[in-house]
Amino acid sequence: MITIKNVKKIFSTKQGDVTAVTDVNLEIQEGEIFGVIGYSGAGKSTLIRMLNGLEIPTDGSVTVANKQVSHIKGSELRTARQKIGMIFQHFNLLWSRTGRENISFPLEIAGVSKANRIKKVDELIKLVGLQGREDAYPSQLSGGQKQRVGIARALANDPKVLLCDEATSALDPQTTDSILDLLVDINERLGLTIVLITHEMHVIRKICHRVAVMEDGEIVEKGSVLEVFKNPQQPITKRFVQQVTEPEKTKETIGQLLGVYTSGQVVQLSFVGQGAEQPLITNLIRNFGITVNILQGEISQTQNGSYGTLLIHIDGVESEIAKAIDYIHSQQVGVEVISHD
């Protein structure tokens, strides 16, 4: 659906050239929710803007839905843009129009007749769950409601692709979750390809199928979300993964725990995909002469399975502990024995 080939973007400023994006290659499949994560200044905003021609790459090509958006201009580009919806961090609604009129705007641009506009807008209001609030002005809507208007507006011309530019970064956690649920719903119902950029790993974890990590204008790591969570390669990716899997306190907690438990072993288990659904602890206690004490744990759901860590303390005869750890290894669960030092 989307092909990004050797894309480079250089901005010339008075202070000299600034390279925002270098040598990016990406292939995004139809119906996929693809996330790009990076800190601010990593070039992800520039990258997503190249997908609808708001920025033109200095080098390379961008193809979206069989249209080479990096090389078309004028009315051809405008027509292509009608099939690429976009939502924004600050919603960017027209304050002079009601929710309904905002949703109608892209239809006016596409030259849809008034009767058809009314029909389509009604459908969209239902789709995004805005019934009852559609005639309010943006200033009378909450952040979540504004983003629903934004999503309805982006979907008005039945786009093939939806671009989300930090779409949930201005929302509180609860509203973020409801907007993310809506995006997944739209993705499944309409088969829409979604590309989103964010700095929150939580967003990636919750809805993305695949992820690319950006740093200094380059994609440093990409893969399925589960794969990246299981096996982060780059330091920056590890930091992002820690955002959702390891609360800040964990390191301190481990230190304290090691002081408390002088015998036995403290073991950190990492579950990925199916591993997280097995009755591992029950099997350990039943089959080995050990006691198991759960110290801390967290399981996160991603679009392609669950991922989590569990910190346990195993006590008993040394040989039994060793056998138990071997058993855990055989269960496709990551094991890390945390030593007393």
Added chain:
Amino acid sequence: MINQWFPNVDWEKMWVATRETLYMTGISTLATFILGIILGLLLFLTAKGNMWENYLVNKGISAIVNIFRSIPFIILIVLLIPFTKLLFGTMIGENAALPALIIGSAPFYARMVEIGLREIDKGVLEAAKSMGAKTSTIIWKVLIPESLPALVSGITVTAISLVGFTAMAGVIGAGGLGNLAFLDGFQRNRFDVTLMATIIVLIIVFILQFIGDIITNKIDKR
């Protein structure tokens, strides 16, 4: 009683003068509104980073606007006498005041329009572009509606200053309340005529401000 306080006021003449002032203010406000929006849009659109970015056009319009905004109005009238004569064949009467009124106030209003347009959130323009909007659509459906409260409050201020300009134009023969106050009031030493003309000008100004405020509040949904 009112005739006791204003013994020298010829109400027939006062009414004619009021109508002349209203006529000059109305026509010049309308023309200023249209011309100012066109100039303001050009200033905005040709500025750096905008849709019609063009350094020379931008600086050119900007220079013209600044020059006409800086010339004192009374001097502008005199400077424009040859142009007015060419246009109307005379420099007397309310129509003859119009070129100076419009040329004097349109640049002033154009700057207010430009400021109003600059206050529109850049993100909204980006959103319109991302939907595939043409520049003409952006002008009519985004730029003007989104800056309308600023455009209306700006034209209110301009209309009020135009009432003042018409009085000044009146002194050199354009008619209206200024003319009456100067010729009938000041030069013939009839203070009550000057006072009555002033009161009517004040009433016109208050009404303009009132209407402007109501419209601005009604259209501002922010």
